[in-house]
Amino acid sequence: MKILVPVKRVIDYNVKPRVKADGSGVDLANVKMSMNPFDEIAVEEAIRLKEAGKAEEIVAVSIGPAKAQETLRTALAMGADRAILVETDDEVEPLAVAKILKAIAEEETPGIVMLGKQAIDDDSNQTGQMLAALMGRPQGTFANTVEVDGDSVVVKREVDGGLETVKLTLPAIVTTDLRLNEPRYASLPNIMKAKKKPLDTKSPSDYGVDTAPRLKTTNVSEPPVRQAGEKVEDVDALVAKIKALGIA
Amino acid sequence: MKTLVWVEHDNAEMKDATLAAVTAASKLGEVHLLVAGSGCRAVAEQAAKVAGVGKVHLADDAAYEHALPENVAPLIADQMGHHDAFVAPATTTGKNIAPRVAALLDVMQISDILSVEGDKTFTRPIYAGNAIATVESSDAKLVITVRGTAFDKAATEGGSGTIEEITGAGDAGLSSFVSAEIAESDRPELTSAKVIVSGGRALKDAETFEQVITPLADKLGAGIGASRAAVDAGYVPNDYQVGQTGKIVAPEVYIAIGISGAIQHLAGMKDSKTIIAINKDEDAPIFQVADIGLVGDLYKIVPELTEKL
Numbered sequence: 001m002k003i004l005v006p007v008k009r010v011i012d013y014n015v016k017p018r019v020k021a022d023g024s025g026v027d028l029a030n031v032k033m034s035m036n037p038f039d040e041i042a043v044e045e046a047i048r049l050k051e052a053g054k055a056e057e058i059v060a061v062s063i064g065p066a067k068a069q070e071t072l073r074t075a076l077a078m079g080a081d082r083a084i085l086v087e088t089d090d091e092v093e094p095l096a097v098a099k100i101l102k103a104i105a106e107e108e109t110p111g112i113v114m115l116g117k118q119a120i121d122d123d124s125n126q127t128g129q130m131l132a133a134l135m136g137r138p139q140g141t142f143a144n145t146v147e148v149d150g151d152s153v154v155v156k157r158e159v160d161g162g163l164e165t166v167k168l169t170l171p172a173i174v175t176t177d178l179r180l181n182e183p184r185y186a187s188l189p190n191i192m193k194a195k196k197k198p199l200d201t202k203s204p205s206d207y208g209v210d211t212a213p214r215l216k217t218t219n220v221s222e223p224p225v226r227q228a229g230e231k232v233e234d235v236d237a238l239v240a241k242i243k244a245l246g247i248a
Numbered sequence: 249m250k251t252l253v254w255v256e257h258d259n260a261e262m263k264d265a266t267l268a269a270v271t272a273a274s275k276l277g278e279v280h281l282l283v284a285g286s287g288c289r290a291v292a293e294q295a296a297k298v299a300g301v302g303k304v305h306l307a308d309d310a311a312y313e314h315a316l317p318e319n320v321a322p323l324i325a326d327q328m329g330h331h332d333a334f335v336a337p338a339t340t341t342g343k344n345i346a347p348r349v350a351a352l353l354d355v356m357q358i359s360d361i362l363s364v365e366g367d368k369t370f371t372r373p374i375y376a377g378n379a380i381a382t383v384e385s386s387d388a389k390l391v392i393t394v395r396g397t398a399f400d401k402a403a404t405e406g407g408s409g410t411i412e413e414i415t416g417a418g419d420a421g422l423s424s425f426v427s428a429e430i431a432e433s434d435r436p437e438l439t440s441a442k443v444i445v446s447g448g449r450a451l452k453d454a455e456t457f458e459q460v461i462t463p464l465a466d467k468l469g470a471g472i473g474a475s476r477a478a479v480d481a482g483y484v485p486n487d488y489q490v491g492q493t494g495k496i497v498a499p500e501v502y503i504a505i506g507i508s509g510a511i512q513h514l515a516g517m518k519d520s521k522t523i524i525a526i527n528k529d530e531d532a533p534i535f536q537v538a539d540i541g542l543v544g545d546l547y548k549i550v551p552e553l554t555e556k557l
Contacts, residue, residue, distance in 0.1 A: 016511060017375040026379055094347070095356045122374050123492075124359050129317065129347035138318050138422035141344050144486070154426065158486055159340040160495075161437065162430040166316065168423045178476075178493055179486050214356035219382040223373070226518055229539035231530075235552045238524070238542050245522060247443050247468055247501050248557040 001111035001148075001170075002057045003046040005080060006101055007039040009064050009071040010121045023219045026121075035071045038116025040078075041176040044183040045146055046114050047079040054148040057081050059108055063097050065089050069199065076194035077186030083199040088211060092204070094122075096211040098130035103207035105135060110171060112153060117142050117175040128175035138168035142177040249277030249367065252305070252327055254336035254345065257283065257291040259313060264440050265337035267298065267401035272394040273335040274300050274402070275364040280331065281305065281409065284320050286313035289411075296409035298402050304409045311419035315341050318423045321348035323416030328353055333390035342393050350391035357391040358383060362398040376492035377515035396439060397498035397519050431487065438490065441471030443501045446490055446517070449477035450506025450528070450546060457483040460546065461505065464554045473497065473517075475507045491516035506546050509534030526550065 011017055012032040020027050035043075049055045060075035062068040063086040072083035086100055105113060118125035132139035140146070140155030144163060147154045148170075156165045158177045186194070204211045232238050242248050251273040256263040266281075273279045279300055283292040284307040292306040305327060311319045324345070328334060334349055336342035338360045350357035361370040368385040370392070438444060445465040451457040457478065465472045473490040474483065490497055492515040502520035507513060509525070509532055517523070518537055525538035526546050535541045542549060 011375070013512075017378045019379045026375055093356050095351060095354070098351060120376060120492075123376065124357070125343050126347035126350070126357050126359060129344065130351035130357075132317075133321060133348040133351035136422075139344070139348065141317075142340060157340075159428075160439070160487065162428065162485075162487055164314075164428045165426040166314075166423055167426050169421075177486075178480075214385065214387050215358065216384045216386065217381050218369070218384055220374070220379050221382075223377055223380050223518075226523075226537040228536045229523075229541065231535070231541040231543060235542070235549055235556060238526075238540065238549075238553060239556045241540050242501075242524070242553075242557060245501055 001055045002059060002108060003049060003055045004059050004061060004105060004108055004110035004113045005042050005046050005075065006061045006113070006115045006127070007043065007071050007075050008036040008119045009033050009062065009068040010036045010119055013037050013120055019220055019222045023221055025217070025220050033067070035074050036116050036119045038118060038176055040183040041178070041180050042114040042116050043075045043078050043080060044181045045176060048181065049148060050079070055111070059084065059110070061086065061101065061104055063088065063092050063100055072199055073194050074186065076197045077191040078184060082197055085199060085201045086204055086207070087201055088204050090211055091213065092211045093213050093215060094124045094126035095130055095214065096204070096209055097127050098134055099209045100204055100207050101131050102134045103209065112171065113173045115175055117177055128173050132173040135173070137171050137173060139173045139175070140166055140168050141175045143174050144177055144179050146174055146180065249332045250330070251276050251279055251333040251335050252324070252331040253279060253281050254334070254342055255281050255283045255291065255295050256337055256339055256341055257285060257288060259285045259288045260290060262291050262294045264401060265339045265396050266295070267404065268396040268399040269335050269337040269394045270298055270300065270402040271399040272361065272364060272392070273333070276333055276367065278302050282307070282324065282327065284312040284315065284323060286310045292411045296411055297405055297407050298409070299406040300402060301407040301409035304411045305414045306411050307414050307416055309415070309418050314425035315345065316423050316425060317345045317348045318420040319418065320345055321352055322420065324349045325352040326416060327414070328389055333392060335392050335394060338393040338395050346391055346393050353389055353391065355387040355389050355391050356385065357393070358385060359393050360395045361392055362395055376512055378511065395496060397496055431485070435465070436469070436471045438471045438473055438495050438497050441499050443468045443470035444473050444490070444497060444499045445470045445503045445505065446473035446475065446507060447478055447483070447505050448475040448507030449481055451478060451483055454483045460550050464550055467554055467557050475510070475513045504534050504538070505550060507534055508532045509537065
């Protein structure tokens with residue numbers, strides 16, 4: 001079985017995003033960029049399935065600017081076998097990303113498409129579900145545990161209030177949540193080896209997908225700022241404050 | 249505009265998350281509801297009483313019992329022939345289903361809206377709530393998920409909707425429900441709790457977390473939350489997590505104990521009405537958003553506080 005792992009280049013999760021003064025977006029100039037953390041978990045899970053003998057090949061895909069190559073090299077250094085960059089400088093919305101991924105999946109015929117549940121830049125949480133719909137295949141979103149069992153995959157999902165387990169017929173789409181695994185760091189020898197692994201470059205038009213956005217962002221602003229209140233001296237003062245709130 | 253709102257339920261009772269979605273939908277136009285489940289007529293009856301509701305579409309079929317998206321998304325897409333907007337609460341169920349519906353309709357979904365600014369214009373958080381985007385859709389139909397804490401809850405009484413039974417294609421044969429492990433507790437659910445007591449990494453381990461946090465929560469009838477650090481360290485299960493990657497909450501009072509206040513945690517609780525922080529580090533970022541702060545050793549403060557309340 002082949003596993004397709006889409007990865008996105010996003011602002012590093014440790015960087016505090018700055019909104020541009022003109023309201024046109026978030027300033028990404030000279031900001032550290034990394035692989036979307038949920039996608040790292042997806043790459044790790046794919047590698048673990050390969051190590052367990054459940055998968056033979058891992059293909060990483062990224063849709064984005066030329067620099068998304070770095071993100072793909074990271075996936076290759078972690079353990080993916082080859083990569084496809086669908087190069088575009090436009091912002092591509094989840095629906096168009098799902099259409100491109102569908103076209104790639106038709107060529108590659110993976111048993112599982114494993115992707116992060118959401119990207120930490122636009123926080124859409126849509127691509128996996130959309131891809132599943134377009135392919136007419138089942139989806140296991142917010143995965144906590146993934147077990148491949150013959151021609152199906154059993155996914156334990158993080159849901160409000162606990163966990164839910166579903167069984168999906170392969171091929172299937174799985175989106176990863178935080179507790180699924182802890183991604184490995186690529187070792188230096190593997191980073192060197194990754195430079196020699198194959199990386200194909202394509203464009204959205206190669207897949208016949210129109211990436212014109214459906215949503216227009218008319219403004220981006222800072223959220224309302226909360227003011228710091230007062231500090232109290234001791235527990236008695238805190239007790240008085242809490243009682244004044246009428247909750248005790 | 250005619251909207252179709254996803255009713256969140258467990259086949260016996262409607263869940264509160266539905267009510268904020270109803271309020272958001274009512275700003276767009278006529279509110280119709282969809283109750284998809286199995287043996288769920290009682291839910292449709294409750295839903296019909298929600299203030300401002302017109303029709304309640306009831307799809308009662310074993311295939312819809314667990315809201316498997318492979319089965320319910322085609323049912324919804326079918327209903328969108330005569331509705332203009334599909335509106336779902338941004339719960340794990342809503343997030344699972346709505347994008348699947350959007351793709352079937354060839355529509356770009358608008359996730360997690362905070363406000364309705366016009367017929368096709370909404371605000372939504374991006375970058376873990378560090379920025380708010382105003383977006384305008386150019387699609388013929390709308391598919392929206394609604395952040396529950398951003399809208400008032402519609403009243404559960406006063407409506408007189410009519411229940412109309414509908415049928416769909418049923419089981420798509422792609423997926424099946426195996427089991428659920430839902431934590432049973434008398435404690436209020438995080439997203440609807442009036443008071444939340446939350447603990448961070450400073451709580452050391454699962455046992456200490458329980459010993460320090462639980463008695464205070466019991467005393468206040470509060471829900472219990474945790475920071476991602478505490479969840480990652482294994483003190484509590486993931487469904488306790490408050491933050492961008494966990495639950496977004498906005499209780500009357502949020503008490504943060506031993507939580508430093510990482511950006512991703514603040515994104516999940518900064519809309520709380522009153523924030524109280526207890527932390528030994530007086531420079532912890534949590535104090536920048538707290539209305540009331542107490543600097544000190546939580547192992548002394550929290551038991552004393554519990555005792556004196």
